[in-house]
Amino acid sequence: MAHIGPLNTRLRIMKLVVSQDATYGTQTETWVPLCECWANRLDVMPSRDESLLGGALEVSSTKIRFRFRWRDAVESGMRVILLGGIERTMEIIGGPSEISGRKAFMEILCEDVTSDG
Numbered sequence: 001m002a003h004i005g006p007l008n009t010r011l012r013i014m015k016l017v018v019s020q021d022a023t024y025g026t027q028t029e030t031w032v033p034l035c036e037c038w039a040n041r042l043d044v045m046p047s048r049d050e051s052l053l054g055g056a057l058e059v060s061s062t063k064i065r066f067r068f069r070w071r072d073a074v075e076s077g078m079r080v081i082l083l084g085g086i087e088r089t090m091e092i093i094g095g096p097s098e099i100s101g102r103k104a105f106m107e108i109l110c111e112d113v114t115s116d117g
Helices: none
Strands: 009-020 027-043 050-054 057-069 079-082 088-098 105-116
Antiparallel strands (some): 009 027, 009 079, 050 057, 088 105
16 A cells, blocks of 8 residues: 555545526535545645735745545545644645555645735
8 A cells, every 4th residue: 555644634525516506596605525544645845835926915835746645526626724823724625646556545726815904
């Protein structure tokens, strides 16, 4: 079995559910929990972080990779909430990709976007 490192970061994976409001007929988007799991966190090197200037608003983008036990329902575009301490919400922008070749572990790339201004 492949070794992916210590599973020491708790994640909640969220999926987007789109429904139609019964009264007004408008679409309603809600993020609902898919699962919680322990993961190995791999910070992307700081030299790859980006800082974008858009008018007077500065946006910084931080990317983190997570490795965890295989889950069939995880897809790009879902969200991840880092649990414990201050919760951070991130979007899955890459993956999932299979690590071991036997659907034992997977890796996702997430992006955390914060605005200062």
